[in-house]
Amino acid sequence: MPQHLIRKLEQFTRLCHEDRCALVETANQRPRLYGAHQDIIREGDTPEHVNLILDGWACRYKTLENGRRQIISFFMPGDLCDPHIFVLREMDHSIGAITPVRFAEISRAAMMRLTDRHPRVTRALWWETLVTAAIQREWTVNLGQRTALERLAHLLCELFIRLRAVGLTDGDSCLLPVTQVDLGDATGLSNVHVNRVLQELRAAGQIALKGKRLTIPDLEALQDVALFNPNYLHLDREGRHLDANQTVEHTPG
Amino acid sequence: MPQHLIRKLEQFTRLCHEDRCALVETANQRPRLYGAHQDIIREGDTPEHVNLILDGWACRYKTLENGRRQIISFFMPGDLCDPHIFVLREMDHSIGAITPVRFAEISRAAMMRLTDRHPRVTRALWWETLVTAAIQREWTVNLGQRTALERLAHLLCELFIRLRAVGLTDGDSCLLPVTQVDLGDATGLSNVHVNRVLQELRAAGQIALKGKRLTIPDLEALQDVALFNPNYLHLDREGRHLDANQTVEHTPG
DNA sequence: CGGAAGATTGACGGGCGTCAACCATCGTGG
DNA sequence: CCACGATGGTTGACGCCCGTCAATCTTCCG
Structure with missing residues (x-):
């Protein structure tokens, strides 16, 4: 399915x-x-x-x-x-x-x-x-353009929001089944530095990451750290005028 | 036109x-x-x-x-x-x-x-x-993944080959109407470092860059420096089976 | 329970950023 | 035709972010 x-x-x-x-x-x-x-x-x-x-x-x-x-x-x-x-x-x-x-x-x-x-x-x-x-x-x-901290925070924001869009988050947490080596290969950082930055994010209370579960207690705060602007994900039902059930375009005022 | x-x-x-x-x-x-x-x-x-x-x-x-x-x-x-x-x-x-x-x-x-x-x-x-x-x-x-040197060399290879594909090269040279700040903004490097790396490429005879004219005396050599593989540009007439003049697919011999 | 994969820590160094000054080039107008 | 200001290029000093190496600890799974 x-x-x-x-x-x-x-x-x-x-x-x-x-x-x-x-x-x-x-x-x-x-x-x-x-x-x-x-x-x-x-x-x-x-x-x-x-x-x-x-x-x-x-x-x-x-x-x-x-x-x-x-x-x-x-x-x-x-x-x-x-x-x-x-x-x-x-x-x-x-x-x-x-x-x-x-x-x-x-x-x-x-x-x-x-x-x-x-x-x-x-x-x-x-x-x-x-x-x-x-x-x-x-x-x-x-x-x-982003520092290691911003870069990892940005990636985590993106992945969390994408998971949420397909129904794979649970409140403020989700499964993140990737290793620190993977995160490094995705962000252009060494696994050692990924480890240090993740600890920094944990110490600041921005994330919890244990086992394969990521928790983001305050997504907006993490977005601020990451200089994250979600507009590039185009998630706000941009094609609503095509809706199968003929939603009226304007909202009642 | x-x-x-x-x-x-x-x-x-x-x-x-x-x-x-x-x-x-x-x-x-x-x-x-x-x-x-x-x-x-x-x-x-x-x-x-x-x-x-x-x-x-x-x-x-x-x-x-x-x-x-x-x-x-x-x-x-x-x-x-x-x-x-x-x-x-x-x-x-x-x-x-x-x-x-x-x-x-x-x-x-x-x-x-x-x-x-x-x-x-x-x-x-x-x-x-x-x-x-x-x-x-x-x-x-x-x-x-690439160092500053590889990164700039790679960008120059790409731009040169793309220009060649639209007929805007002249032998081994082309116009490159961008500033070093632009190159830095594209490669994630500071303009100062771009300057140093370009000098390094010049000193090694890999490029000449004067005014807005870029010359690459030995493109293959620059590609080696850049770890450049042109396959991602998909330039070898991949759609030849669609050719308007019905080219036969196989080559004789 | 044992071995492998992954995470963590420390020491050390280099690539590249930042700052600041100076030079070169070029278009514009007097 | 040259003065001049703006834009772009070049150089040096300095230092930090992050990579590398290597050891150790933890987790996981068969």
């Missing part, structure tokens, strides 16, 4: 029953289960499917000749890996499982069937693609 | 006469001319057009509350600013002119007319969009 994807797309616009059924049907084909640290797709491969994450976390990454690794983005449940990838002949990066991952392999034909018949879903997938691009741009800002 | 865009799209697939005419017609509407350092669109604005750069350079950027600026990407002639932006309600970043810029404002209707009638162009614009995303990912890697 792609409930996380549906929930995410409904951050953009409300879907009708048929839209949801089509998504369920599309996501039920070709289920896959990969173990932690396995590669789902490798740089140089020919893209054959769109992968829809159903459970677990994965990441895009690149490894340089000198062995250093950069995590380019995180995938969580509800995320689609490259919905329009078929135009390219060859992957320029790898996608690997962080935790055990359950995902659906969606064929090109199934994607076309879905989008041909469900224009509202098509628009919502467009929105998803554009938000993904916006996240990538924000990572550029994060790596280029 | 959008000759740079046409030339770029033909890195992906060859276009027919009608395709090119449609592009010319689309680009001839609503010409604009902005001075250096003027904003073309600001964070918070509602996107109304797709901007096609005809002459000059621009950039995407964000400014943080603390005043620091990150250049998120460079736009050069032939580049489209956000071909699918209409799905979003509000810009999450700004676009500013670096040099005086001549560009075409393409309306939503004009974009739809173009893509409805010219599927080969549509595919090529898709490819352009995906390459733009790939560039953004590579910038993430650049900022996260």
